[in-house]
Amino acid sequence: AGGLGVLAGDHTKSASDLAIGFRGISLFYREGYFQQAINNENWQTEYYTLLNPRNLALEPVLGPNGEPLVCSVEIAMSTVYFQAWRVNVGRSPVYLIDSNRPENEQRFRDLTLRVYGGDSTTRIMQEILLGIGGVRLLRALGDEPSVFHMNEGHAAFLVFELVREKMAAGKSFEDALAETKQECIFTTHTPVEAGHDRFSFDLMNYALMKMQSQLNLTSSQLMALGRVIPDNESEPFCMTVLALKGSRFANGVSELHGQVSRHMWHALYPGVPVEQVPIGHITNGIHLLGWMKGPVRRYWRRKLSQDPQNQPGASGDTTRFWHAESKNDWENEINNPEFWKKMADPSFISDEEIWALRYRLRRELVEFTRRRLLLQGSRHFQGDFISYDQLLNVDALTIGFARRFATYKRAPLIFQQFENIVRLVHDRERPIQFVFAGKAHPRDDEGKRFIQHIIHLSKYSELKGSLVFIENYDIHVARQMVSGCDVWLNNPRRPLEASGTSGEKTACHGSLNLSILDGWWREGYDGTNGFAIGDDSNPESIEEQDRIDSANLYKTLTEEVIPTFFNRDKQGIPRQWIQRIRRAMVTLAPVYNTSRMVKEYTTKYYLPTSSRK
Template sequence: MDYQKKTSTERGNDTMPAALLHQKLMLPTSIKRLGELAYNLWFSWNAEASALFQRLDSRKWEDSGHNPVQLLLTSADALQQASVDPGFLEAYEQVISQFDAYMHESTWFQTEHAKQSHIQFAYFSAEFGFHESLPIYSGGLGVLAGDHCKSASDLGVPLTGVGLLYKKGYFTQKINSQGDQQAEQFQYDFSMLPILPAYQENNQELIVHVELPTGPVALKVWRIRVGRNSVYLLDADIESNTPADRQLTAQLYGGNQDMRISQEMILGMGGVKALRALGISPSVYHMNEGHAAFLTLERLRELLDLGLPFQAAVETIRSATVFTTHTPVAAGHDAFPIGMAEYYLGPLLSKLPAYRQDLLGLGNDPKTGLFNMTHLALHTSSLRNGVSKLHGQVSRDMFKGFYGDIQSREVPIDSITNGVHLDTWLAPEWKALFDRFLPGGWRNRIADARIWESLELIPDASIWQVHQELKEKLIGFARQNLEQQRRRIGESEERAAEVRSFLSKDALTIGFARRFATYKRANLIFNDLERLKKLLHDPERPVQILFAGKAHPADHPGQEMIREIYRVSQLPEFQGKIVMLENYDMNMARYLVQGVDVWLNNPRRPLEASGTSGQKAAMNGVINFSVLDGWWEEGYNGDNGWAIGSTESQDWAVQEQENTADIYRILESSIIPLYFSSQEQPQHHPRHPWINLMKRSIQSLAPIYNTHRMVAEYTERSYLPTADRAHHFVENGYDLAIKVADYKNFIRREWHHVKIAAVHDPSADSSAAVSSISAVEKLSTLKEVTADVFFGPIWPPDTLVELIYFEESGSDWNEVVVWMQATGDLKNQTQSFKASIPSHLKHGPNFSIRVRPISSSFAHSFELPLSVSTLQE
């Protein structure tokens, strides 16, 4: 389906909301398209659109959490005044023109992939962080999903999102006088949010059903407009459901494991049913983390109902599925007791009794005996990736056993490094400055490094002015947050007013804001309070630190970190210099990543899969100061920020000592001196050292760590190849899927016959002669090694015979794999193979032979994890 053309169902979805909007909002004719803007999250990354809503009533705009729908529904008088205000009407027409141009202009996908205009991609995620006015996210995973969808719209990638609509969102965080996090629930009124029901062709609200053990659960489908694309969210809070079932989509990451598995069934199975009801037939399904993996079981049911053999159905599902894993932390991989999985999947298993064990086996983790959602995702996807290069490596190590006896580097898990949506996170002040100096159309070419070379043209004074303006905005926001907090917990008027003197625009300002999990070590900088006090109290070079973040309500160690930070912030020697802000959300995040000088990140390596807060900070000229983990390991170049180093010990205590020492050392010897020496430069100095660093940071990081680059990578490396392969698997009555399934079944059944019968190493008996050869001669002198392999009933061309050895490279040893060539004829089911390798290598201690199955229809070389090796003998 062309992404600008719609099925009849989707056309129906367009007409009903238009009438509904007119009836609901009753806008004056001259500004009637404000409703269209309010119900398209395009406003959230267009500064002019947001400013237009703010212009109606700035107080209500702030009080509503920047929610344009609530603003329009409660501002009748302001709307009437605006409808005859020439200034407002002029701004309105300009924004509408921008919106229309955006919606109809040619896009990257249209230009680069015109022949794929019929393709649709589905993106399933348990949370989406689009904007503070739609609080259905908890942190990085959701914000990444939101940024992914926004860039897909910008690039014209035909992507449809699927998720859950949480009436209570995540939670509102309040911090009491003891520093305790208090998680408060708030039930949102969906009629006041920028969402609308999805409709069927008969203009009835769309309802789908998911079978749970207690009976069918009805799910209302809601639609969010995200620029050119849509995201559909499922809601169980409807009258036809039982009171217990109505709570299933009440809260993000709330409740026990029963709640979690129910939510994940609703997301995966209900999401597929919603797409079917909408007439959307994706070519590719992208599972953003294992939460969505039940979608594969619903698609399997569809194919099995058609009569497709089980393994052929699995191959069909796998051919069209992409999976992104997001964490190396075991707790981030949902796993359920097998009995619980059997119970909740009972309605599905009862319909497919012949495949009961096969279906459960797709999620089985043999090490734990649990039904693991990541294992289900790995079993049912063809392409898998981590979210940074380091995380890809860590994931290959984690799931090495999943793929048999192979080296970690051979494990078929790739990596696509996360990015952030520039238009969402770059301050409007920076955009205005870049509009003056960067080439025209730069916002559509942000992944082009050449665009950012023009930063050199921007005067240092202009850069510093923008940065200082944003810093002052942050300080004002932080003071307001602290004052409201003190008033709420009953502090005296004097204590509440005291915060108005906290923080200084002249101090070096460090920011730390993210989810409070223990491995992120928010309190690491507190390991030496005396040393920290000296840093913060230097009258010539003052320093201040802002903290923000939520801990999961069940994460008591994470909450203890919040208490510690709050306690330290209340000590007389740290008051006003260390602050803990409450209720971290996307709005606060923008102030922080745009307004601090340095962004601190110090997780235990390698537990930070990627991290994106530092990327948001970097594009705003904020300098990263981080452990070499996640994205920073590849982003840091030695000249664009600072790296907190260590010996990379896996002993957490040792790593903590080394990281702590490095934090203080770099602050004292590098960061603080550079920041303040910059301010001490005479006015005529040609270069501001700190501003130079800001420019280098933006130039090296902005063109890479953005979601335009990321989504383009997903499109070209994952989505399009997967769509092409999936098409071949289903054409001609699933012919290829059946053949691949039959081939794999045959290989599994007959593989035990394969044996390496003999290895002929001509120099194995001449060790004395070989040992006298110099190192240079050893590398340049080659010998021919042969191997005889018995295949039994397996056809030799369906295998690959490899010779493997290791080559020294500095302090490391790199694996070298040489493909052996068949020689002579097949005799008695035995084939000979040959390869040339350095003559000093001996079979056994220095090299081995490996045989494994291959097929041109495989998505990757190790799709069938079987092998025979001389190392196994």
């Protein structure tokens, strides 16, 4: 639903690109994540669309008899049956578990109805399906993975299933757990407390009673596996704790997040200095080809092609390249640092070419936004459609903000300087404008208020026409925005942004980041390849941090971003701005991608100790 799901998809694509033996396991939510609609009060509402597997790029997983392969898990006193769907992501299959089987009670069929549906009871049952059911599905398929990668704590119950298998073969619990630990690695993705699933004693005792019996554990012993302090009877069961206790390696998703995680879970390792807590880091990336907008793909393909006959034809001809032999393996070259180093060379790509590409992408975003706003507005009133042609300015500095509307991401922060921002927007010589998008969690009313506030400003304030909110944020909207915006704004409350990946999608399009030094940007920023809001520190007080960051954001915007963008030579080219674009391409695109990330996981964690260099 958020960045973690998209990241998992990019991880799978790069595993395929690199020909790594990889299997993905998730749940098939037949109503998926919600579709967003904004009502007359500018409030987010949610609706759901039933997904028919026949209309999707799925195929049923079949058994030897040609019928759907059916497996089961035990939840409380019931046996819950499930089937699976296979998605082929290149060479990497992803299996989606589906409990919508006629043998099941309706409450169990609905475990795979919606993302984030239901309460803690639904949640623990979904995680039993994912963790325990995932292992059983792989066994039924005849797969024997050498390593199980728990991507966040949701799948941590797989530890119980692996231990159960070994105990069934005659191992003691202690030996089975020790062996299981050598099979598992764990990635934590959030420093936000609410992001770590916790379950009460009663719920654990209810949902996992049969597993507890098979592991030959008492209720207290089972709970201890998910507690920081094992004998603290008031402490709930934490999935992250189970994952940490059941893994040979653990990591955060950026350098700073690794530090935060070591502090967060220090109590799990008594007597160990905090800097030696065994949680490392691998910084997240994005799948470059997957996030490139079509015109940009064709642009770089042409640049990489040494044979003029391999250059794409007229607009809309996206197949000509594939009908000729290319002298370059462009899909691999696009991840090659040597290719991106060429961006510093004006003889390879001129300032004029870069600026023409940027103008085209910004114009396409403006036109896309106008069409989307026209559709949004037509649901509520029949207005003058011509007026939508006045929204946004193709020549203005365009600032984008799109992500989950979690409150710590502080979407409205820039508007704390409202009167100053209004002056900047109405500066005819150096105009700026804003494009926002994003969804709040269905039960996050504070996040919904942020959305409401921004839409209200876009309709009823002096920012009207220069501030827009695109509803129903999805991958398509994201690709339009990361390509078309000149500046990608990110202002989370540090250090709560574990990594963030939206800003990593901008470099290949020639966009620049304006961000708090949190997550990946703390590592990526070098002073020449974008803009930083503040320094590499943050006050403890939330109020003080918000005040300082608001001031620093406005200062960087007015003293660095706007002057650099509008400093044009006689040809109308912003040479200093383009130099930053070149630096972003050279330093960010070849590093903050999932090709590098998956290679790093493989060499550091996936391979056995004896095979790692």
